[in-house]
Amino acid sequence: MIMVELSSAPSLAVLYPKAVLTGFRRRGGELPDTVYTLSGVTVDRKHLAAYNRVCGFRLVDELPLTYPHLLTYPLQIKLMAGRDFPFPLVGSVHVANRITRHRPLHLGDRLDLRVHLENLRDHPRGRQFDMVGEVLVDGEVVWTDVSTYLRRGGGTTKAERGEHAEPPPSTATWRVPDDIGRRYGEVSGDRNPIHLYRLTARMFGFPRAIAHGMWTKARCLAAFEGRLPDAYTVDVAFKLPVLLPAKVAFWADERGGGWEFGLSDARTGKPHLAGEIF
Template structure:
């Protein structure tokens, strides 16, 4: 376990990851655990995050907000010399967040991040980045981000059973600058999210929205109707090309709520999720 004294600098880590990624030859995940203690929430930063994601301004942290606090630790793990895959090209395919109670702006959080569960996938290999927040020694929040590294898979599997989108309960316009605005508050300034030109360098026709922005925007639609403790689990499907017009649909289930985000014109899925 490595105790950090300050959040790692993403401006340093991203160039390092790009320059050293070609050296990665596969292998096992490192067992390094990074911790950062006594993390406080900047009210100005929280307000900026709330605005870009559609949350109300309150003294409670949205369940997705601690993800941006742990994100520099996640990138430090995935840009380390012992990480087996290039960071560039590792695709965020799913995210599960569990919160055991509301977190308040005045609480100090102790953060912990590790890698685990490297496994085969029909299109390559998957692994999880597990982030936790503690208050007074108790785990109050857990985030599991699943990444796919394409290549070397068996092929097949994962047949799409998409039978068309549900009837939208809301339609949202997603502005062209959404990736830049979310990148500013999250620190995730991956070029695919910023401008049409930089996105084209990585094979996208236009900039794409961050997956964690789409999750946060969907969760914001449930504000005032969420229990104190819950899990919100999403699978990221096709990227949201900016600007966009997206449909949002939500429905009650036996165990909670299901929700979908999809292209408002074509119906192609961007995200499916469940709150339990």
């Protein structure tokens, strides 16, 4: 792998237009073997508080499990906007996310970030790949994030179709406002047009703006605050998008020393997210 040390976080305002304008040139191929690193990152207290408010976490100095994803996100987009990345950024669908934390992270920690791509593979609906982000403290990996993306098209087999299983009884019902995509986009930097407005979402085939998958994961984890250990893994699959505004049902079931949980449409029961904590 080729290690590239960055001196500052890449600008998403620059990278997004670049990725959109050059996406039509991408025709598949192998993943780049570049590893981007950024050292000595500290967390801004106001930014952490804004994130916690949007996602439903308490205002404390400990970083929520999902927060470091925001720190690595500009490095991820820099990889996906590079001329050697084989797929257009727009249209690459975030289908799953797994985060492992080996110990809590706090505001005073100095964090080193590392991001790379791996595991390009076939999928019934196209190709999948993993974006891997890591946070190190004093040379030790303390947090790992694996985001799986699907690029539709060129699949070699037909996708399997099945009925949605009936979810367990909900433990909470949440109303998701129509501006949550804009609010999360403001704090995360992820201003993909499918999350912002009805009109911009329609340009990409959605009837209304949709919530960010990582917001739905964070909002579910906020419901577990005070009940999780210092070290754990949360693995989720993103199912049907949450069309905004929405009314969603959250359920959680303690099993085998961990948890299973999910988010579904409160009216139809169709799943938005399925996850487990272990």
